[in-house]
Amino acid sequence: MMLDRTPQQALSWTTEATAGNGSESQEDKARRFRDAALPHLNDVYTLARYLLHDTSDAEDAVQECYLRALRHFDTFRGPAIKPWLFAILRNVCRSEFARRSSALHYIDQSIDGEPDKDADAVSPLWQEPYASPETAVLQQRDAETIRRFVAELPQPFREAIVLREINDLSYREIADVIGIPVGTVMSRLARARSLLRKAWVSEEKT
Numbered sequence: 120m121m122l123d124r125t126p127q128q129a130l131s132w133t134t135e136a137t138a139g140n141g142s143e144s145q146e147d148k149a150r151r152f153r154d155a156a157l158p159h160l161n162d163v164y165t166l167a168r169y170l171l172h173d174t175s176d177a178e179d180a181v182q183e184c185y186l187r188a189l190r191h192f193d194t195f196r197g198p199a200i201k202p203w204l205f206a207i208l209r210n211v212c213r214s215e216f217a218r219r220s221s222a223l224h225y226i227d228q229s230i231d232g233e234p235d236k237d238a239d240a241v242s243p244l245w246q247e248p249y250a251s252p253e254t255a256v257l258q259q260r261d262a263e264t265i266r267r268f269v270a271e272l273p274q275p276f277r278e279a280i281v282l283r284e285i286n287d288l289s290y291r292e293i294a295d296v297i298g299i300p301v302g303t304v305m306s307r308l309a310r311a312r313s314l315l316r317k318a319w320v321s322e323e324k325t
Contacts, residue, residue: 148189148192148193149189151192152188152189152192155200156185156188156189156200156204159200159201159204160181160185162201162205162285162286163181163184163185163204163205163208164177164178164181165281165285165286166205166208166278166281166282166285166286167180167181167184167208167212169269169270169277169278169281170208170209170212170274170277170278171212172270180208180211180212181208183211184204184207184208184211185204187207187211188203188204188207191207199292201286201288201292202288202292202295202296205282205286205288205296206295206296209278209296209297264319264322265315265319268314268315268318268319268322269281269315271318272311272314272315275307276307276310276311276314277311278297279293279297279304279307279308279311280308280311280312280315282296282297283304283308290304290305
């Protein structure tokens with residue numbers, strides 16, 4: 120389920136950014152890069168939005184991510200380019216945009232040690248079935264509510280849930296992107312789902 124989409128104007132810089140210097144080798148590199156990387160632009164932008172909480176910063180981060188990715192495209196060995204792009208984006212956000220965004224306060228210490236005591240936290244809310252066609256409007260409302268809940272999660276949990284449930288990365292791919300063990304990925308996802316469920320229940324009571 121895509122909770123955010125890249126605005127059309129965010130696509131405008133990509134052609135210029137990958138134009139190369141006019142030589143045949145650079146043009147070929149730019150073409151291969153566009154074919155491989157541009158299909159994932161929306162996903163990269165979605166992650167940037169959740170990491171930075173600011174549209175302008177997210178667009179700048181995505182542009183810098185793609186410029187770096189193009190610059191180092193010769194080092195990419197595959198097979199999946201999306202996790203590679205996400206890893207570059209995380210580095211961009213942490214190194215160049217952390218000062219401008221209060222969202223990037225990493226709290227890795229001790230946060231993964233919290234046990235998840237909710238037995239029903241294994242299933243993300245937006246994958247639960249809806250009963251009838253009349254729930255289409257409610258589903259849209261729910262998507263907006265979930266987007267807000269996800270944005271309010273602590274950084275490590277928000278990042279994990281976006282990579283898993285919105286960008287469909289495997290546990291191993293998430294672990295590679297973030298640089299943590301697979302078990303920690305699973306712990307963060309369980310905790311994120313638990314926090315989302317608690318937020319949902321609290322919302323329904325108000």
